[in-house]
Amino acid sequence: MSETNEVMEKAPKMPLVQARDVTRRFGATPDLAARIAISAGAAEPPAVVYALDGINLSVARGEVLGVVGESGCGKSTLGRIVAGILPPTDGEIRWKGEPHHKLKGRARKAADLAAQMIFQNPMAALNPRMRVESIVAEAPRAHGLIEGSVSDYVDEHLRMAGFDPAMKKRLPHEFSGGQRQRVNIARALAVKPEFLVCDESVAALDVSIQAQIINLFVKLREELDLTYMFISHDLGVVEHISDRVVIMYLGRIVEEAPVEEIFARPNHPYTQALLAEIPRIEPRKRRFEAIKGEIPSPLFPPKGCHFHPRCPFAHARCRVEVPKLKPVAGDHLSACHLNDEAAAGA
Amino acid sequence: MAALLEVKNLVTEFPRHGAAPVKAVNDVSFSLEKGRVLGLVGESGSGKSVTGFSIMGLVDAPGRVAAGDIFFNGENLADLNAEEMRRLRGRHIAMVFQDPMMTLNPVLRIETQMTETLLAHEKMDRAEARARARDALGMVGIPSPEERLSAYPHEFSGGMRQRVAIAIALLHSPELIIADEPTTALDVTIQAQIISEFQRLAEERDTAVIWITHDLAIVSRLADDIAVMYAGRLVETGPVAQVLTDPRHHYTRGLMDSVPSQNTRGALLKQIPGMTPSPANLPSGCSFHTRCGGADGLCTKLPPEIWEGERSYRCVHPLGARALDAITGEAVS
Ligand SMILES: Nc1ncnc2c1ncn2[C@@H]1O[C@H](COP(=O)(O)OP(=O)(O)O)[C@@H](O)[C@H]1O
Ligand SMILES: Nc1ncnc2c1ncn2[C@@H]1O[C@H](COP(=O)(O)OP(=O)(O)O)[C@@H](O)[C@H]1O
Ligand code: SF4
Ligand code: SF4
Ligand SMILES: [Mg+2]
Ligand SMILES: [Mg+2]
Numbered sequence: 131m132s133e134t135n136e137v138m139e140k141a142p143k144m145p146l147v148q149a150r151d152v153t154r155r156f157g158a159t160p161d162l163a164a165r166i167a168i169s170a171g172a173a174e175p176p177a178v179v180y181a182l183d184g185i186n187l188s189v190a191r192g193e194v195l196g197v198v199g200e201s202g203c204g205k206s207t208l209g210r211i212v213a214g215i216l217p218p219t220d221g222e223i224r225w226k227g228e229p230h231h232k233l234k235g236r237a238r239k240a241a242d243l244a245a246q247m248i249f250q251n252p253m254a255a256l257n258p259r260m261r262v263e264s265i266v267a268e269a270p271r272a273h274g275l276i277e278g279s280v281s282d283y284v285d286e287h288l289r290m291a292g293f294d295p296a297m298k299k300r301l302p303h304e305f306s307g308g309q310r311q312r313v314n315i316a317r318a319l320a321v322k323p324e325f326l327v328c329d330e331s332v333a334a335l336d337v338s339i340q341a342q343i344i345n346l347f348v349k350l351r352e353e354l355d356l357t358y359m360f361i362s363h364d365l366g367v368v369e370h371i372s373d374r375v376v377i378m379y380l381g382r383i384v385e386e387a388p389v390e391e392i393f394a395r396p397n398h399p400y401t402q403a404l405l406a407e408i409p410r411i412e413p414r415k416r417r418f419e420a421i422k423g424e425i426p427s428p429l430f431p432p433k434g435c436h437f438h439p440r441c442p443f444a445h446a447r448c449r450v451e452v453p454k455l456k457p458v459a460g461d462h463l464s465a466c467h468l469n470d471e472a473a474a475g476a
Numbered sequence: 477m478a479a480l481l482e483v484k485n486l487v488t489e490f491p492r493h494g495a496a497p498v499k500a501v502n503d504v505s506f507s508l509e510k511g512r513v514l515g516l517v518g519e520s521g522s523g524k525s526v527t528g529f530s531i532m533g534l535v536d537a538p539g540r541v542a543a544g545d546i547f548f549n550g551e552n553l554a555d556l557n558a559e560e561m562r563r564l565r566g567r568h569i570a571m572v573f574q575d576p577m578m579t580l581n582p583v584l585r586i587e588t589q590m591t592e593t594l595l596a597h598e599k600m601d602r603a604e605a606r607a608r609a610r611d612a613l614g615m616v617g618i619p620s621p622e623e624r625l626s627a628y629p630h631e632f633s634g635g636m637r638q639r640v641a642i643a644i645a646l647l648h649s650p651e652l653i654i655a656d657e658p659t660t661a662l663d664v665t666i667q668a669q670i671i672s673e674f675q676r677l678a679e680e681r682d683t684a685v686i687w688i689t690h691d692l693a694i695v696s697r698l699a700d701d702i703a704v705m706y707a708g709r710l711v712e713t714g715p716v717a718q719v720l721t722d723p724r725h726h727y728t729r730g731l732m733d734s735v736p737s738q739n740t741r742g743a744l745l746k747q748i749p750g751m752t753p754s755p756a757n758l759p760s761g762c763s764f765h766t767r768c769g770g771a772d773g774l775c776t777k778l779p780p781e782i783w784e785g786e787r788s789y790r791c792v793h794p795l796g797a798r799a800l801d802a803i804t805g806e807a808v809s
Contacts, residue, residue: 200663306751336519337690341734341747348744363664366693370736370745389741407664409693410737413720416697418675420668424633 145188146357147212151221154182179428181207183381194358196372203378205361209327213245246323250330252314256302263298270320291316308339327359365408377401380436387462397464400437479507480684486544488530498755500526502708511682515695518705524688528654533561566597570650574657576641580629587625612643617673635666656688696720704728707763714787724794726768
């Protein structure tokens with residue numbers, strides 16, 4: 131809205147947020163088993179976890195980008211980084227084209243409000259001693275966003291989230307998971323965000339309530355022109371809601387494509403394995419097929435292609451060389467050596 | 477052929493202060509034959525776990541089985557004393573929980589836990605028991621089972637712990653396994669591995685299974701029969717191929733329609749309005765009537781259980797082919 135015509139012409143589809151060569155390391159906190167091994171001298175204290183390893187990504191204004199992967203692959207870390215609440219270790223985040231770490235003062239505050247996160251467990255995000263109305267009013271009041279009556283403002287945002295304002299005097303624990311998630315969504319909407327990072331926001335809900343909240347996200351996107359990063363381990367949910375999908379494995383993006391494309395023509399062997407497990411109702415008894423092996427620990431990721439110990443097509447090169455994320459067709463990217471070899475053979 | 481398990485009009489209640497007890501399981505009947513897989517589905521709080529615990533005789537006081545009968549191999553479980561029930565649980569019926577630590581003891585090595593139960597229930601020496609335990613670990617896909625026997629539960633990943641719990645459940649080749657959301661907490665690829673191994677082992681041994689889950693997709697691929705639970709009652713039962721292609725009860729239909737992959741991408745999901753009622757405060761008649769698009773005045777009386785071939789349902793306005801007859805019949809009479 132504030133862009134000049136010149137900018138609009140030059141970059142009609144300017145990304146809202148971009149990650150450039152983003153790496154995030156954490157000083158590792160070993161789990162109990164690892165601590166025992168370390169104290170017994172059976173293992174070296176691990177130095178760092180590479181939660182994210184060279185991520186390049188952009189989210190276009192108005193799109194829903196789905197992020198899929200199994201636990202520990204770095205989805206939440208990526209979500210927190212693009213939302214601007216966690217700095218990358220290396221690389222940078224660009225918010226509307228500007229490096230995020232250079233934003234200061236009002237620009238920084240505006241960016242902070244414009245990107246909001248919705249987590250899996252709303253109880254963790256809601257102050258248990260605050261009434262629903264105060265939870266929703268707190269941030270917009272602090273930032274001077276409310277012009278008229280606070281009560282009307284709160285009611286309006288609760289209604290947007292499908293929560294009956296008549297219950298706004300109650301405390302979070304008096305509500306079911308679905309209702310709490312609505313309060314949480316109202317709280318995020320109340321600061322007029324442009325970008326929502328939904329991190330497993332429907333994962334903990336019952337099937338019928340999950341459908342209601344998914345519908346709410348779809349409606350809000352249309353009504354409020356929102357952009358989403360929708361993080362989920364559930365491919366059915368991501369397939370339903372996303373325009374574009376990113377598949378992650380152990381800190382790296384292994385495939386990225388428009389939603390129809392990735393579900394019709396999955397390229398990466400890991401994506402193919404995941405798609406075989408998409409939750410569909412198929413009333414026909416059949417054997418579950420599964421890829422082999424455990425998800426490796428991010429503390430000790432395999433060399434080369436992270437997926438090689440589980441990949442049915444792994445070969446010598448996969449064990450030493452990291453495959454690059456490269457186009458396989460148009461805006462469909464995949465990180466697998468088989469694609470080079472197929473191209474070379476053709 | 478007599479059923480392996482027959483549950484008849486089971487009622488399991490939990491007392492409340494100053495009010496009638498909550499019927500967590502309300503007049504539930506079903507039967508299961510040897511080697512069959514029954515998917516027991518419903519949303520949280522519908523009474524799935526309490527049904528499983530009731531069969532196992534593991535309902536914690538002050539909860540209690542207040543009415544009904546459970547027959548296993550023709551024997552009424554109410555007639556068994558505590559010791560006989562314990563023996564039955566060890567050898568003939570086993571349960572696998574969502575949290576494998578319900579089965580595993582954190583301070584004992586896997587070997588100890590497995591051999592103790594073998595020695596308690598079967599005649600064998602320690603070496604034999606150890607070999608059986610090792611083979612059982614290998615069978616559920618645990619690599620280097622010989623070495624893993626001496627590990628403690630915390631040295632396994634979540635998925636591996638669940639495999640150990642399944643290995644323990646299978647140890648005595650029980651005739652019935654009740655699996656209560658055993659893969660819900662696991663990643664999809666690990667979930668698929670475990671279901672696939674479980675499926676193979678159950679088939680090989682002709683084990684009957686009650687697979688409890690909220691996930692219709694899993695049931696559609698894994699089970700022979702399905703029983704749909706809502707607010708303590710079974711609202712629809714029958715062969716998966718019939719129920720999940722042509723449901724009769726509106727709740728079954730609503731659940732199926734809520735699964736994202738059953739819908740057009742990007743469109744709104746066909747959602748069920750409202751929330752599951754609290755079992756402490758149930759609507760009268762068909763408990764679903766406060767959320768049902770097909771409800772009318774008839775639904776405030778409890779619908780009878782209607783049988784149609786192998787399937788049954790409690791709905792006065794059933795969906796599907798036969799529904800038309802029922803509705804026409806209603807209108808005429
Ligand atoms: N604050 C933290 N401290 C240490 N390690 C962390 C922290 N946050 C995440 N990690 C590690 O980073 C990796 C990625 O975690 P996360 O982004 O939460 O993955 P996901 O959301 O895909 O499950 C994991 O190995 C996790 O243990
Ligand atoms: N220990 C308990 N004390 C009191 N009520 C209980 C207890 N366990 C279960 N219930 C009641 O039984 C109902 C069904 O519980 P449960 O079988 O665990 O549901 P599900 O497994 O389908 O999620 C719950 O809604 C709850 O009201
Ligand atoms: S690079 Fe090699 S190991 Fe990795 S996915 Fe491709 S074939 Fe498999
Ligand atoms: S009995 Fe009535 S309320 Fe219940 S499912 Fe059937 S139509 Fe709906
Ligand atoms: Mg996460
Ligand atoms: Mg349960």
